[in-house]
Amino acid sequence: MTDDAHYDQMARHRSDRIMLWQRLTVSIQGDWQKIEQAGLDLALEASLDLLMGRVKTAEIFRATQGDCAAIVTDAEELSSDVNRICEMVALVTGSMVHANDPDILKRSRAILHAATDLRECLDRFQLAATDFRDGFPLQPGGRGVLSDQLTGGMSGRFREFAEITRTVWRKAGLSIGGNGVPDQGFTKFLDAVHNEVFGRSIPGRSALLAALRNSWPKPRIR
Numbered sequence: 001m002t003d004d005a006h007y008d009q010m011a012r013h014r015s016d017r018i019m020l021w022q023r024l025t026v027s028i029q030g031d032w033q034k035i036e037q038a039g040l041d042l043a044l045e046a047s048l049d050l051l052m053g054r055v056k057t058a059e060i061f062r063a064t065q066g067d068c069a070a071i072v073t074d075a076e077e078l079s080s081d082v083n084r085i086c087e088m089v090a091l092v093t094g095s096m097v098h099a100n101d102p103d104i105l106k107r108s109r110a111i112l113h114a115a116t117d118l119r120e121c122l123d124r125f126q127l128a129a130t131d132f133r134d135g136f137p138l139q140p141g142g143r144g145v146l147s148d149q150l151t152g153g154m155s156g157r158f159r160e161f162a163e164i165t166r167t168v169w170r171k172a173g174l175s176i177g178g179n180g181v182p183d184q185g186f187t188k189f190l191d192a193v194h195n196e197v198f199g200r201s202i203p204g205r206s207a208l209l210a211a212l213r214n215s216w217p218k219p220r221i222r
Helices: 003-025 029-037 041-060 065-094 102-134 146-151 153-171 186-198 205-214
Strands: 176-178 181-183
Touching: 003 041, 003 186, 029 041, 041 153, 041 186, 065 102, 153 176, 153 186, 153 205, 176 186, 176 205, 181 186, 186 205
Parallel strands: none
Antiparallel strands: 176 181
């Protein structure tokens, strides 16, 4: 990519991001100005990039317990083919052990050593694959998406973003609502982001908001 093309790509990305923020903050412009004035919009931008990246990755890489088990099964099936090849190599090279041609002897030793390495490599892979499979929590009935179970799924990823947003709101001197205190755009912002990223309303919205308002851990803003 040329420097001009890279610059154009970055300019388009920045333009798209500006339009995105405008869509997300159109109903909370006054509150958003306080966040921008405090320089905290960059923290939210980085957090949103992380959320969107994790969601995109999760859409591509999804694994069940059965997928992990299949790796072990396939390795076991491959093992018989590798053993057959190694036995054939041993037979062929053994028949050449007294060959007069030094080049033939050199090549024979090379393939024999390679076959040994292949067998040892597959053994190590089988052990690692079995350990990999056995280290995961059980899934009832073998169903479900293991990758979601281990990472907290989409709700877990969004909650991490929501916790960063709570920190930003409070650092900007804004209220996140609750107990009769007015909500200064916090809920509207979370609703807008979730609709933008996931295309739907926040599942368990009331419980999430209550948990955010009733606890006060302080995630580091990078």
